[in-house]
Amino acid sequence: MISVVHAQFPQVTNEERAKIYEKLKNENWTKIHTIGLDVSTIWYASYNSMDVNVVTNSSVNEFRNAAKPFTVPKLVVHVGGGIPTVH
Numbered sequence: 131m132i133s134v135v136h137a138q139f140p141q142v143t144n145e146e147r148a149k150i151y152e153k154l155k156n157e158n159w160t161k162i163h164t165i166g167l168d169v170s171t172i173w174y175a176s177y178n179s180m181d182v183n184v185v186t187n188s189s190v191n192e193f194r195n196a197a198k199p200f201t202v203p204k205l206v207v208h209v210g211g212g213i214p215t216v217h
Contacts, residue, residue: 131182133189134174134214135159138204139197146200153196162214174214185209 139150151161154173162172175192177185189207197203 131177131180131185132174132210132213133177133185134172134208134210135189135193136172136206137193138171139201140204142197142200150196150200154192157192157196159192172214176213182209 139147142150154161157175159173159175162174175189177188179185179188186207186209189209190205193203193205
């Protein structure tokens with residue numbers, strides 16, 4: 131199952147943001163990079179679980195843990211079956 135997260139990290143410095151991003155990458159999150167589109171705050175990850183609640187809770191916890199102690203992230207989470215496509 132795929133989790134797609136739009137994440138905002140309010141009031142963090144560039145250095146803190148880089149540390150958060152590194153933690154997320156270590157948790158197997160992929161940041162979507164597309165030239166010309168403002169999607170730099172969207173990430174996705176694949177989970178073995180097919181339980182929507184498990185995947186949603188895991189996603190939220192991973193982002194909150196990555197953002198500690200810098201900020202409390204603002205998140206929009208979508209869980210579904212396919213990898214996101216950018217058009």
